[in-house]
Amino acid sequence: MLFNSYAFIFFFFPIVLVGFFLIGKRNARAAAGFLALASLFFYGWWSVQALPLLLGSICFNYWAGLRLTPGPGRTDTGRKRMLVFALVVNLGVLAVFKYANFFVANVNDGLLAAGYSPISMLHIALPIGISFYTFTQIAFLVDCWQGKVHERSFVHYVLFVTYFPHLIAGPVLHHAQMMPQFANPATYRVDYDKVALGLAIFVFGLAKKLLIGDPMGEYADLMFNGVHNGMTPTMGTAWVGVLAYTLQIYFDFSGYSDMAVGLSLCLGVQLPLNFNSPYKSTNIIEFWRRWHISLSTFLRDYLYVPLGGNRKGPARRYLNLFLTMLLGGLWHGAAWTFVIWGALHGFFLMVNHLWNAKVRRNAKPGRLARLLGWLLTFVCVMIAWVVFRAESMHAATTIYQAMLGLHGTSDSVFSELGAVPYRKNDFFHTLLVGLFICLVMPPTITLQRWVPQLQALAGRPRLAWVFTALMAAFTVYLLGVCVSKLGSYSPFLYFQF
Structure with a gap:
């Protein structure tokens, strides 16, 4: 049963929500058993x-x-x-x-x-x-x-x-x-405030999945599946296809994380923050503090630290970092592509820590340095996503070659993939909206606080009420748009891991 399905939204969750609190009024232990x-x-x-x-x-x-x-x-x-x-x-x-x-x-x-x-x-x-x-x-x-x-x-x-x-x-x-x-x-x-807030967070997560993640996935699949079936993409097609997958996995996983937190909040339970605008990171160390936070914490506490962490000298520290990410890659799937993805991130982390120790030395980076750091981090993450998504190392190598321009360039991105022409505009509009959300907008949740609220209205209850009413109306509208997109089977990417 998917979070983004009729069965879950209109039957399973309403029944569970009402049943949980009706039973909880009489017996908390029985309500826990029911849940x-x-x-x-x-x-x-x-x-x-x-x-x-x-x-x-x-x-x-x-x-x-x-x-x-x-x-x-x-x-x-x-x-x-x-x-x-x-x-x-x-x-x-x-x-x-x-x-x-x-x-x-x-x-x-x-x-x-x-x-x-x-x-x-x-x-x-x-x-x-x-x-x-x-x-x-x-x-x-x-x-x-x-x-x-x-x-x-x-x-x-x-x-x-x-x-x-x-x-x-x-x-x-x-x-x-x-x-x-x-x-x-x-x-x-x-707690009706938690229920209302949880439903709003759930709807925002649902919108991320259905309105941005899935459309990006359609175009990413065109390129990656095409390469798997023998197609050789040109430079433009490869880069746009990889960027599409970069946004697909972001909004797919961010959407799931928001939906999980929202559903749980309706039930009065707060889940830990698991996703915090990772594509805003200015280095790989920061990226892994923002992406899949619970897994990163687990790998640190139960693998990196037992291996010795940073307690046995710099060389051992770098080795422990690399091994931790290598095993983290293997955790994602039983394929050499995942192992190499983990190795890439292990290498990136080693370089990042070495740079901090030998070059930067705790100096605060300026605005230009942060911008260049963000660009380098974003490109490195994109490069690693290629091998994460590719069906085989041969397919990944073909895409890397295309990204380097070894297979030529193309003025008409996706024309070689047979994409429907009028949908190209939809794709690029969605691409720009996705980039704006993940690079400019604040995260939906920060330390269990819903971001779309204006602190300036804290002392003005009437304006705060108007703002809340407008946000509620927008949330209902967004839910209607999302419901219109339901019907096709679209599992979350992290289900396979």
């Missing part, structure tokens, strides 16, 4: 076959978490062994379902090159959301081992893992962010 069951139904809508794996993962990790928590009769050595065992089980399950066929395919390449018969592929379907709920629970296990977890309610734990606004595509949640909210009785009492 957990609704989340399992939401997940099962995608694949009933994947539900047993999710439930098994929840039961195993809850059991392991109980035994990892410091207590009488539990030695540090025994708890550490349990932690290693639980991590091996989680990562092993993830490896089997996500990387087994990737491993077999690479082994087969070696066998065929040596003249041997290939191994049969396992044909294992990738359960949707497995990376997100596995990482969420790994963080929970480590925190249990460190003695940071005190909430022991199984119902709340099930809700923490399965909570439908984040289950499929994040953010990667931390128990300390969610468990206190599920235990707070105020969460189960309807």
Whole structure:
């Protein structure tokens, strides 16, 4: 069930919202159980076959978490062994379902090159959301081992893992962010201000996805799929196609993040900020503090720091950065293109940190330096998106060659792709609007504050009311436009990860 579908908007979410608060008036624990069951139904809508794996993962990790928590009769050595065992089980399950066929395919390449018969592929379907709920629970296990977890309610734990606004595509949640909210009785009492604000944020996210992300995706697919099928793009077509994908993934993921926060806010629960105008970044370090913030935080806390972080000298620090991003790339998908994407960002981060240490030395950059830094960062991100989106390294290489002008130039962008002529104007208008929003406009949410509000009106209630009414009318209009675009199957890009 997609957030951008009739079934979700007009049936599932209204029923869950009303049911949650009606039950919450009588029994908060029962309301939490209802929301957990609704989340399992939401997940099962995608694949009933994947539900047993999710439930098994929840039961195993809850059991392991109980035994990892410091207590009488539990030695540090025994708890550490349990932690290693639980991590091996989680990562092993993830490896089997996500990387087994990737491993077999690479082994087969070696066998065929040596003249041997290939191994049969396992044909294992990738359960949707497995990376997100596995990482969420790994963080929970480590925190249990460190003695940071005190909430022991199984119902709340099930809700923490399965909570439908984040289950499929994040953010990667931390128990300390969610468990206190599920235990707070105020969460189960309807707050109409939060509901109104949450619905507005949801509509803005929906508009990002349907009105900008999806149209950009149509043109990006023309170029990337064309290259995969043997087409050789010219320079203009390659750059515009890559720019289209750069905006598609931005508005697709930003839209999902807004929708998740908005839906959760309607239910009285605040999700952590996961997206903060990353294309405004003036360096790669800043980019990764703004893009997929929860994943970046997870990789820092549970991979980079355990590897040694910056505690073992500059050379080891750069190596740890590179390895962290390499594994972060592999987390996104079982393909060498994702590994190379992670390696590129690891290299970019190494260069950025080296520049800060050896050249800039904490000097505050001027306006021109910030502008050049932004341009370099944006181009580097675009270059990395090529290998992230391409179907193969051969396709990525072809696109890189085209971007360098090795396949000629074209005055009529997309003419070689067979795009409908009158839609080109729509594309470029949407492109300009998208660039304006992601480079000039403030983010929809900043630290749980909705941005479209004027601080100057704080002391003028009448004008503030007029502004609120206008924003409400605009939100309703925007929802109507979005509903008119519903109907076609358009999953979010991060669902595949």
